[in-house]
Amino acid sequence: MQSSFHFALAAGHGPARAGLLQTAHGAIQTPAFMPVGTQGTVKAMTADALRAAGAEIILANAYHLMLRPGAERIAALGGLHRFMDWPGPILTDSGGFQVLSLGGLRTISEEGVVFRSHIDGTRHSLTPEHAVRVQHLLDATVSMVLDECTAFPATPEAACRSMELSMRWAARSRAAYQPRPGYALFGIVQGSVYPDLRRKSAASLTTLGFDGYAIGGLAVGEGHARMLAILDATLPALPPGSPRYLMGVGTPLDILEAVCRGVDLFDCVIPTRAGRTARAFTSQGVFNLRNARFAADPRPLDPACACPACRRHSRAYLHHLFKSGEMLGAMLLTWHNLHYYQQLCRSLRAAIVAGQLPAHAAALRAGWRAVDPAAELGRQPQRGDVKDAP
């Protein structure tokens, strides 16, 4: 596709890559984590705080924004960057995952999806062409094709039918997309947990040609080990010079393992959602700040962290804020978690560049003390789903 959108690999270590993604709205060093701003705001964060936390690109959601306040309204107000005060790159999810998570409220056909709004029950339809148009109106730096995010578990037959529908929708999305310099459209690999389907999907998308390739339909209940196995089967089938985006993933451990396998981009609601529920990611694992053991603890949350929550406050203060139901608790812990995720990606990039990835990865895993943050959080990550709306 014609585009001054450009991805360059700066270094590699085995399959792991350090890259630089150039866009119309600025550059992104990869591996990169995109904070999730579903409704045109990353929950509990000002745009200044997002920048200070180190974010270079954020994610917003076409489904939520087309329903409220409306894509045409955002276009009339100057686009999503101006609306949110985020002049940097924005990737928008197409809305397919959200629509499909509506369950009984939607029907899927070859043409697209007809659904009822989760806000007011009004009837809407979303086709590949409409999803691309919505994202154009939003002025998304990176648009995503409309896909059907295959439910888990799925039989091989159902997964194949679903993947093939997504491939036809990908072709229609690509045909409807209007290239603009510095903007991009990414395809999405589907195929559930079946390596052959994943490889077929990757080949279909590669033949169509996209600016980047996302891996969808993971982190939907298949578990960490199976997710990694699917990455092992899928990533070698993607063009090595294009950015790869693992949608809706994940915990720090998920990100570490995926980076080691060659993924460049991530998004997930985990750090923001955890921050609102008193959970903090640290170099020593996950802490729940509501725990009474922090009530009189004068130490910073994570002595290794330079975020305002860690530099300015004690664990005792953060504990007090959550026990008292004060918004500042969610604000500070969201900031911390996003800072932690950004720092994690920066450190992985530096280790790749320095040829030290295995040692760094081992040190990170040891710091987390083999605690599985997903288990601590009580659920597997979900790709910015409808339930993320308040």
Next chain:
Amino acid sequence: MQSSFHFALAAGHGPARAGLLQTAHGAIQTPAFMPVGTQGTVKAMTADALRAAGAEIILANAYHLMLRPGAERIAALGGLHRFMDWPGPILTDSGGFQVLSLGGLRTISEEGVVFRSHIDGTRHSLTPEHAVRVQHLLDATVSMVLDECTAFPATPEAACRSMELSMRWAARSRAAYQPRPGYALFGIVQGSVYPDLRRKSAASLTTLGFDGYAIGGLAVGEGHARMLAILDATLPALPPGSPRYLMGVGTPLDILEAVCRGVDLFDCVIPTRAGRTARAFTSQGVFNLRNARFAADPRPLDPACACPACRRHSRAYLHHLFKSGEMLGAMLLTWHNLHYYQQLCRSLRAAIVAGQLPAHAAALRAGWRAVDPAAELGRQPQRGDVKDAP
């Protein structure tokens, strides 16, 4: 009282005063508004945001903090300034108003108040001596005497009995207080709506001698006009060289009128509470950002304002945040409202210094279009009451 706490009048215009208050934790230009940080946090504001909004002193609440997390715990953690990351001056309300607003959960005697915690029902007592000790443990820059905030309406007899009890408690508070350089203890004038009682109360406190004088028991339902009449009766009875603090007041119009009468310090939950419920104070009056008329409005909330909500965003974005239930709406509007209150006080000070107070006051009133913000807000201001806790 021995203290390097110092108040100097820089200029006056009629009874109105521009002053400079020196404390152990920094200087405060008066008239000054103190944002309310009941539970050791100004709701929805980081300490950095508070500083950026122009606050020079904040208020916290001894009642709430003694119950949770406990005054001894805050002392062990280095005091309230460090706990909150607010190195500037902090004034703490003694807790009398909060305890008395508990209604059936408390009994008052000459000794003090016995009450049950609104959090867990545990039994506590608060005496003048204990209230002073709690504030000392918190390391409050300015402590307040324990008073009985007389309910409204009160008969002259009941108001007199109540005021006299407060005066005996003021004497005991003063005796219990340990002076430290740069720290202060303020007395509180009571007497309901009866000018003679107010003058007697002012005389009692002046005889005892305090670092500053608060006017309590107002903004409890008596209405704007009667509040101003009580100020007219009370302020001339207070020592002209000491700071005067009108507790729990109020709307911008309340503050304007009280400054014109010689009040130096204010606190109120109105700007923060209004910010969380989509109401914004502006040079053109009060706006409710949930109103549909703002849905497509590209203009800044208040073109005259330099806060981030006004410089960075449209009314349409703020409307979207509140309609979507996003925390950022409360964060931005709280910031704006506090910025507006600080700017109001700065502009009143500048007008006093320039000898332009009447013209400035007239321009402010005209801008507000004779809209009574209290009516728009649906209630009269309350002095940081228990209901302010989430």
